[in-house]
Amino acid sequence: MSDIYGEILLDHYRLPRNKGRLEHPTLSVEGVNPLCGDELTLDLEFDGQRLKDIRFSGKGCAISVASASMLTEALKGKTVEEIERWIGVFREFIRTGRAPDGVELGDLLALEGISKLPVRVKCATLPWSALEEAISRYRG
Amino acid sequence: MKTVEEIRRDFPILSLKVNGRPLVYLDNAASSQKPIQVLNAYCRFCESRYANVHRGVHTLAETATGDYEEARKTLADLVQADARGVVFTRGTTESINLVAQSYGRKFIKHGQAILMTPMEHHANLVPWQVLARAVGAELRFWPLNQDGTLDMVEGRKLLDARVAMVAVAHVSNVLGTINPVREIVEMAHRVGAKVLVDGAQAAPHMPVNLSEIGADFYAFSGHKMCGSTGIGVLYGRPEILEDMDPFMTGGEMIREVWLDHATWNEIPHKFEAGTPPITEAISIAAAARYLQEIGMDWIHAHDTMLTARAWELLAAEPGVTLYGPAGERGALVTFNVAGVHPHDLAALLDRDGIAIRAGHHCAQPLHRWLGVQATARASFYLYNTPEEVDALLEGVRAAKKVLQLV
Ligand SMILES: Cc1ncc(COP(=O)(O)O)c(C=O)c1O
Numbered sequence: 001m002s003d004i005y006g007e008i009l010l011d012h013y014r015l016p017r018n019k020g021r022l023e024h025p026t027l028s029v030e031g032v033n034p035l036c037g038d039e040l041t042l043d044l045e046f047d048g049q050r051l052k053d054i055r056f057s058g059k060g061c062a063i064s065v066a067s068a069s070m071l072t073e074a075l076k077g078k079t080v081e082e083i084e085r086w087i088g089v090f091r092e093f094i095r096t097g098r099a100p101d102g103v104e105l106g107d108l109l110a111l112e113g114i115s116k117l118p119v120r121v122k123c124a125t126l127p128w129s130a131l132e133e134a135i136s137r138y139r140g
Numbered sequence: 141m142k143t144v145e146e147i148r149r150d151f152p153i154l155s156l157k158v159n160g161r162p163l164v165y166l167d168n169a170a171s172s173q174k175p176i177q178v179l180n181a182y183c184r185f186c187e188s189r190y191a192n193v194h195r196g197v198h199t200l201a202e203t204a205t206g207d208y209e210e211a212r213k214t215l216a217d218l219v220q221a222d223a224r225g226v227v228f229t230r231g232t233t234e235s236i237n238l239v240a241q242s243y244g245r246k247f248i249k250h251g252q253a254i255l256m257t258p259m260e261h262h263a264n265l266v267p268w269q270v271l272a273r274a275v276g277a278e279l280r281f282w283p284l285n286q287d288g289t290l291d292m293v294e295g296r297k298l299l300d301a302r303v304a305m306v307a308v309a310h311v312s313n314v315l316g317t318i319n320p321v322r323e324i325v326e327m328a329h330r331v332g333a334k335v336l337v338d339g340a341q342a343a344p345h346m347p348v349n350l351s352e353i354g355a356d357f358y359a360f361s362g363h364k365m366c367g368s369t370g371i372g373v374l375y376g377r378p379e380i381l382e383d384m385d386p387f388m389t390g391g392e393m394i395r396e397v398w399l400d401h402a403t404w405n406e407i408p409h410k411f412e413a414g415t416p417p418i419t420e421a422i423s424i425a426a427a428a429r430y431l432q433e434i435g436m437d438w439i440h441a442h443d444t445m446l447t448a449r450a451w452e453l454l455a456a457e458p459g460v461t462l463y464g465p466a467g468e469r470g471a472l473v474t475f476n477v478a479g480v481h482p483h484d485l486a487a488l489l490d491r492d493g494i495a496i497r498a499g500h501h502c503a504q505p506l507h508r509w510l511g512v513q514a515t516a517r518a519s520f521y522l523y524n525t526p527e528e529v530d531a532l533l534e535g536v537r538a539a540k541k542v543l544q545l546v
Binding site: 003004005010013014035036037038059060061062063117120123 | 481482483484487488491498499500504507513514542543544
C-alpha cells in the first residue's frame with residue numbers, strides 16, 4: 001500500500017485549518033460516511049458569488065479531517081464557479097490519482113494514494129460531497 | 141497433537157508477506173483462513189467425485205450425493221445434533237432469515253413478542269424487525285449490564301407468556317460476551333417460547349453440544365470455521381422443521397409437483413431448494429473434521445489464552461478503552477485508542493502487515509449503546525500466536541506515535 005499517512009496529511013490532521021463553526025453561515029450542510037458513520041458539518045458564508053468564509057466541524061478519521069481541512073484552505077475566497085470547477089477536478093483526481101493537466105493541487109496532492117484504497121475513498125470525498133450539496137443548494 | 145507452528149504450516153496464506161511484513165491475521169471474527177486439508181478436499185472432490193446431488197443415478201451422482209449427505213452428518217456431529225435437523229444454507233444470515241420467514245410467518249402471531257438483545261449482529265436483528273412488522277409482533281430487548289453481559293434479572297421479567305421467540309447470540313461479535321444460552325433456553329421453554337441461537341462466533345471456537353443447550357434453532361457459517369464462503373448451517377429441532385413452511389421453493393425440495401400445486405420433500409431437504417452448495421458442503425465438512433482433529437477444547441483454550449493476553453496488554457496501555465466483559469470471553473478484543481480513529485488504526489496496522497477490523501461490525505445499535513461510532517477489533521483463531529498479540533500492541537503504540545499522540 002502506498003503510504004497515505006504522509007507528513008502533509010498528518011499536519012492537516014493534527015492542526016486542521018478552518019475547524020469550528022461560523023457565527024453567521026449562509027448555509028450549513030452535513031455529510032455522513034456510510035463506512036464508519038462519521039459525520040461532518042460544513043458552514044459556508046457567501047458574499048454574493050464569493051465564498052467569504054468556510055469552516056468544518058465533526059469527528060472523523062485522519063483522511064476525512066485532513067481532506068476537509070485542505071478543502072477549506074483551497075476554496076476560501078473562491079467564486080461559486082471556481083468551486084464547481086474544483087469539485088470536478090477533485091473527483092477526477094481521486095478517481096485517477098493524477099491531477100488534470102495544468103492544475104496546481106497544492107496540499108491536496110497528499111491524497112494522491114487514495115485512488116488505490118477504494119474503501120477509504122469515501123473518507124476523502126466526504127467533505128467534497130457535502131460541499132457539492134451546499135453549492136447546489138446555494139444555486140437554488 | 142499438532143503444535144501451533146505445525147498448524148500454521150497447514151495454512152498457505154499465513155506465509156504471505158503484506159506490505160513487506162509477515163502477515164499477522166487478526167480478523168478471524170470476520171472470516172477465517174483455510175488449511176490445505178480443506179483446499180485439497182475441495183480439489184479432490186471436483187477432480188474425481190463431482191456431479192449434481194439427489195438427481196442422477198449414474199456413478200458420480202451417487203458418489204457426490206453420498207459425500208454431500210456425509211458432510212451433513214459431519215456437521216451434525218460437530219455440534220452434537222440430529223442430522224435430520226441440519227439444513228445447509230448460504231450462511232448464518234440465510235439461516236436466520238429462513239427461521240424468521242418459515243417459522244415466524246406461520247407461528248408468530250399478532251400481539252406476541254420477539255425477545256432479542258442489543259448486542260445482536262444485524263443478521264439476528266433486521267430479519268426479526270421485518271417479521272414483526274409483517275405479523276404485528278412486538279420487539280423486546282433484553283437489557284445489558286454495564287460490562288456488556290446480559291442482565292439476567294431484568295431479562296427474566298421480559299420473558300412472559302407473550303414471548304414467542306427469543307433470538308440471541310451465543311457469543312457477541314463485538315463485546316465477546318459468552319451468553320448463558322442453556323439457561324436462556326430453559327427460561328424460554330418454561331414460558332413456551334422458542335429460542336434461536338446465533339452461533340456464528342461460537343461454533344468455530346468452542347465445543348458446542350446442542351443436545352445439552354436445547355436450542356430450537358442454531359445457526360453458523362462455514363467461512364468463519366476454516367471452510368468456504370457460501371455455506372452455513374441451520375440446525376432446527378426436527379419436529380419443528382416438520383411443521384414449518386418451505387423457505388424457497390423449486391427443485392429438490394419437492395416430493396410431487398402438479399401443474400397447480402406441489403407437496404414437500406422430507407426434512408431437511410424441504411429447506412434446500414435448487415442445487416445446493418455441494419462443493420461448499422464438502423469444504424465445510426473438511427473444515428469440521430480438521431477442527432475436530434485439533435480438538436474444539438484445545439482451540440477454545442488456545443483462543444482464551446490469546447484473548448486474555450491481548451486484553452491484559454491493551455488494558456495496561458494508556459488511552460485504550462476495552463469493551464465487553466473482562467473475564468471469560470469469545471476469541472476477540474474490541475477497543476478504541478483515544479485520539480486514533482479505528483479506521484486510521486486499522487490502516488496504520490496494515491502497514492505492518494497486521495489485519496484487524498474497524499467499524500461498527502454490523503452492530504450499529506450496540507455501538508450506539510457503547511456511545512461510539514466505531515471500534516477496532518482484533519480476533520483470534522487456532523493459528524495465531526502470542527507473538528502476534530505482542531505485535532498488535534506494538535502496532536497500536538506505533539499508530540499513536542504516527543498521529544503524534546505520545
Ligand atoms: C454474531 C454474528 N452473527 C451473524 C453473522 C453473519 O454471518 P454471515 O455473514 O456468514 O451470514 C456474523 C458474522 O458476520 C456474526 O458475527
